[in-house]
Amino acid sequence: MKDTSLIQRKDGRVWNTSIVTMLIVYLCIPVAGTLAYSLCQEWQGTILPKGFTLKWYAEIFSDTRFLEAMGRSLLVSTITVVISLLIMIPTIFIIVLYYPKLERTLQILVLLPFAFPGVVAAVGLIKVYSSGPLAISGTIWILIGAYFIVVLPYVYQSTRNSLRTINAKDLMDAAEVLGASKVSAFHSVIVPNILPGVLTASLLSFSTILGEFVLANILVGGSYETIQIYLLSMMRVSGHSASAIILIFFVLVFVLSAIILKLGSWNSRTNVSKGKPKEEDR
Amino acid sequence: MSYVRIDNVSKKYNDLAVLKNVSLSIKEGEFITLLGPSGCGKSTLLRAIAGLNDIDTGSIHVGDKDITYLYPKDREVGMVFQSYALFPNMNVYNNIAFGLKMEGMKKEHYTPLVEEMIELIDLQGKGNRFPHELSGGQQQRVALGRALVKRPKILLLDEPLSALDAKIRRTLRNEIRKIQQRLKMTTIFVTHDQEEALTISDRIFVMNHGTIEQVGAPEEIYTSPKTEYVARFIGNYNVFSHSEILEAGMSVIPQGELFAVRPEAIVIALDNHTKDYTEATFMTGMGWVNQVSVLGNVIRFDVDVNGLKLTIDALHDTEIHKIKENSKVAVAIPLTECKPLNHRD
Numbered sequence: 001m002k003d004t005s006l007i008q009r010k011d012g013r014v015w016n017t018s019i020v021t022m023l024i025v026y027l028c029i030p031v032a033g034t035l036a037y038s039l040c041q042e043w044q045g046t047i048l049p050k051g052f053t054l055k056w057y058a059e060i061f062s063d064t065r066f067l068e069a070m071g072r073s074l075l076v077s078t079i080t081v082v083i084s085l086l087i088m089i090p091t092i093f094i095i096v097l098y099y100p101k102l103e104r105t106l107q108i109l110v111l112l113p114f115a116f117p118g119v120v121a122a123v124g125l126i127k128v129y130s131s132g133p134l135a136i137s138g139t140i141w142i143l144i145g146a147y148f149i150v151v152l153p154y155v156y157q158s159t160r161n162s163l164r165t166i167n168a169k170d171l172m173d174a175a176e177v178l179g180a181s182k183v184s185a186f187h188s189v190i191v192p193n194i195l196p197g198v199l200t201a202s203l204l205s206f207s208t209i210l211g212e213f214v215l216a217n218i219l220v221g222g223s224y225e226t227i228q229i230y231l232l233s234m235m236r237v238s239g240h241s242a243s244a245i246i247l248i249f250f251v252l253v254f255v256l257s258a259i260i261l262k263l264g265s266w267n268s269r270t271n272v273s274k275g276k277p278k279e280e281d282r
Numbered sequence: 283m284s285y286v287r288i289d290n291v292s293k294k295y296n297d298l299a300v301l302k303n304v305s306l307s308i309k310e311g312e313f314i315t316l317l318g319p320s321g322c323g324k325s326t327l328l329r330a331i332a333g334l335n336d337i338d339t340g341s342i343h344v345g346d347k348d349i350t351y352l353y354p355k356d357r358e359v360g361m362v363f364q365s366y367a368l369f370p371n372m373n374v375y376n377n378i379a380f381g382l383k384m385e386g387m388k389k390e391h392y393t394p395l396v397e398e399m400i401e402l403i404d405l406q407g408k409g410n411r412f413p414h415e416l417s418g419g420q421q422q423r424v425a426l427g428r429a430l431v432k433r434p435k436i437l438l439l440d441e442p443l444s445a446l447d448a449k450i451r452r453t454l455r456n457e458i459r460k461i462q463q464r465l466k467m468t469t470i471f472v473t474h475d476q477e478e479a480l481t482i483s484d485r486i487f488v489m490n491h492g493t494i495e496q497v498g499a500p501e502e503i504y505t506s507p508k509t510e511y512v513a514r515f516i517g518n519y520n521v522f523s524h525s526e527i528l529e530a531g532m533s534v535i536p537q538g539e540l541f542a543v544r545p546e547a548i549v550i551a552l553d554n555h556t557k558d559y560t561e562a563t564f565m566t567g568m569g570w571v572n573q574v575s576v577l578g579n580v581i582r583f584d585v586d587v588n589g590l591k592l593t594i595d596a597l598h599d600t601e602i603h604k605i606k607e608n609s610k611v612a613v614a615i616p617l618t619e620c621k622p623l624n625h626r627d
Contacts, residue, residue: 167365173334174367176354178381178428192371 031250038243056244066245069230076140076226077209080147081202084155089198092159093190097169110156113149118214121146125219138223146215151205155198162197163190196263203260207253285310285468286331286436291340293326293492300326301337302492308436311466313459315479318489319515324472327489328438331470333357344435355384360429364441366421368413374400374424375409381432395431402461403427419450426458430465437462439471443478455482476516480504488512505544509624513542520545520592521623527565530590532615534565538622545595547619550583552601553610564614571609585613 038056040049060066095102113121125146130137136145168190175185213228221229227249235242284307293301300323308314316324329335331342333354341350349357368377378399382392400409403423413421422442429437439458443451459482462469473479479486480500488495488503488511496503496512504516513519519542527535553568569587576582580595581602592613596602605611 166370167367170363170365170367171369173329173332173354174361174363174425174428175369175380175384176334177332177357177359177361178432179355179384180380181353181355184384189369189371193369 034243034246034250038240038247040240056238056240057248060241060244060248065225066230069225069227072140072224073210073227076143076147077206079140080144080151080209081205083144084148084151084205085198085202088152088155089159089191089194090186092156093163093168093186096160096163097172106156110152113152118212119218121149122215122218138220140220140224142219143216143224143226146219147209147212150212150215151208154201154205154208158197158201158204159194162194165197166190166193168194199263200260203256203263207256210249210253284308285312285345286470287343288327288331289341289343291327291330291337291342293323293330293335293337300492301330303340304492304494305340306487306494306497308468308470310468313462313469313471313482313484315471315473315483315486316489317473317476317479317486317515319474322489323492324474324489325440328361328440328470328472331357331436332359332361332438358432358435359438360432360434360436361438362422362425362429362440362442364444366413366418366425366445368421368424368428370413373410373412374405374416377413377424378428378431381428385432399427399431402430404457417450418446419454422446422454423457426461430461430467433465435468437467437469439469441472441474443473444475451478458482480516488515490515506621507542507623510540510542513621513623518545518593518595519543520548522590526590530567530569530588532565532567532587532590534617536565536617536620536622538620540623541620542623543592543615543619543621545582545593546580547616548592548594549614549616550585550594550596550602550605551612551614552604553612563618564616565620566612566614568610568612571605571607571611574605574607583611585611587613 036049037043039052039054041051041053041055043049092106095106116124125142126137129135129142136142171189171193172182172185175189176182180188210227213232216224216226216228217232220226225233227245231242231245231249234245286306286308288304288306291301291304292299304323304327306314316327318324326335330337333349333352337350341348343349344358369380372380375396379392379396382395397409400406403426405420405423405427408416408420413424416424422445425442442458443454446454455478461467471479471482480503483500485497485499486503487497490511496508498506503512507513507516507519510521513521521540521542523540524535524538527541549564567587567590569585569590569592571583572586572591573584574581577595580597583594583596583605585592585594594613
């Protein structure tokens with residue numbers, strides 16, 4: 001009995017490892033291929049690439065168009081995330097704590113981006129904003145506006161969960177009874193405690209915007225070239241350069257994700273309070 | 283001399299009245315308990331005193347000051363919550379110092395106060411710990427210290443012990459009482475646990491459906507409930523009406539309509555051992571035991587006396603141990619223990 005179960009367990013482990021390995025290989029092959037392509041001089045008509053070179057990377061980093069596009073992407077992501085946090089955190093806080101009846105409405109609003117595919121949203125936005133009093137089509141502002149909506153679900157979900165986890169209502173009550181005004185209670189007690197969750201959301205939003213193509217292409221296209229639009233145009237010029245760009249982008253997102261994971265584990269470590277040490281009062 | 287005065291406070295949530303013209307007054311340094319089941323309005327009243335809930339009508343005075351319309355921060359009250367509500371981003375020291383900092387007090391002024399408080403709540407050397415590194419009992423002591431360090435005019439305790447396990451609950455209960463007496467702090471304690479209320483308070487306010495049903499010292503509330511509700515809530519009182527005793531064929535029928543008798547006040551004995559109970563001071567009857575359960579230091583008997591169901595508690599002894607389920611027993615209720623009640627709920 002014991003032996004067979006041991007064997008079964010061993011079998012299970014072998015299965016697990018092999019499936020995970022296959023998955024990792026499957027996911028890594030395209031990246032490895034792209035990496036190889038970005039590092040070789042030529043890969044045509046042969047099975048293996050020919051000649052190792054860093055010239056594609058050197059070319060890209062000396063291309064001001066690339067640096068500008070990267071700069072624009074980072075700028076638009078940063079502005080969007082900052083604006084989104086500044087507006088949405090207080091809003092979500094007020095609704096969750098003081099107008100819980102409105103939460104349903106907020107949830108529906110926040111889920112809207114999922115209901116509209118990027119193309120549909122973009123066409124509508126262009127129609128509205130290409131003329132009239134607010135003709136911001138083709139500028140960074142329309143992009144920021146659209147991205148604000150794209151990242152809403154991330155910001156909403158993480159802020160609300162953080163508020164729930166820390167029991168924000170009781171903390172506010174406690175701070176107020178201790179002599180804090182609502183505003184000072186919010187920034188000295190609520191903000192520091194939801195910060196880890198909010199940071200995770202911002203990084204998630206940040207990398208989502210960095211990788212966004214559909215809205216950027218339709219809304220601003222060449223007039224405000226982001227990294228994704230630049231990538232598309234480079235793919236027509238040289239596959240090697242495009243591969244190099246993809247790799248650079250990949251590394252950037254990888255670093256961001258690592259930070260997210262790091263923050264996530266730090267967050268859960270500070271919130272283990274529920275299963276805390278045993279009572280040791282006498 | 284009343285120190286806290288609450289006059290005719292009412293509050294409605296959507297059409298549901300949670301507080302109905304509640305009035306009460308508390309002396310300085312007194313420890314009072316608002317006791318009642320959940321939904322009786324006790325927490326709403328407490329939060330109204332703290333300013334965390336507004337009220338529809340009525341007024342609240344502390345000392346000579348009308349605090350009815352003040353912000354929570356200006357009311358000079360301290361409050362402890364069931365969920366502790368410690369600030370997770372601050373250590374014990376900073377949690378306790380928070381209220382003083384909010385007052386704009388300088389570090390050199392509040393440091394000694396905070397240290398003194400850490401000593402009072404018996405957490406020396408734990409000032410640098412964060413809330414999640416403390417046990418529940420310790421966290422609640424920090425919350426108590428945080429509320430007391432500002433020397434509030436009243437201390438409000440909102441079921442502070444409910445989240446703790448039984449043993450810690452008892453020690454912390456005694457500690458709260460000790461600290462309260464040392465500081466002569468006027469305290470309002472909210473609980474649904476009658477044992478807690480009886481052991482800790484100077485006076486108990488029993489609440490029911492948004493009104494105060496009875497006020498009194500613990501022994502008074504326990505021994506002389508005025509209504510059926512209080513009788514049932516405070517102990518396992520037997521409540522019966524005049525006609526029920528009549529039907530049961532008891533030897534003497536006292537004056538009144540509705541009565542309450544504590545289960546431990548009733549004498550129970552096997553059939554042939556009842557001669558000692560004279561009819562002048564006891565009402566006696568015969569019945570059968572339905573159930574015997576050992577509760578620990580007492581044995582509880584459920585007895586049926588011709589349809590009158592009685593719960594009787596007795597201490598262990600050899601005579602009592604002879605009484606089994608389905609035994610025929612004699613019961614004797616001292617007439618002095620038959621507390622007449624106002625009305626039936």
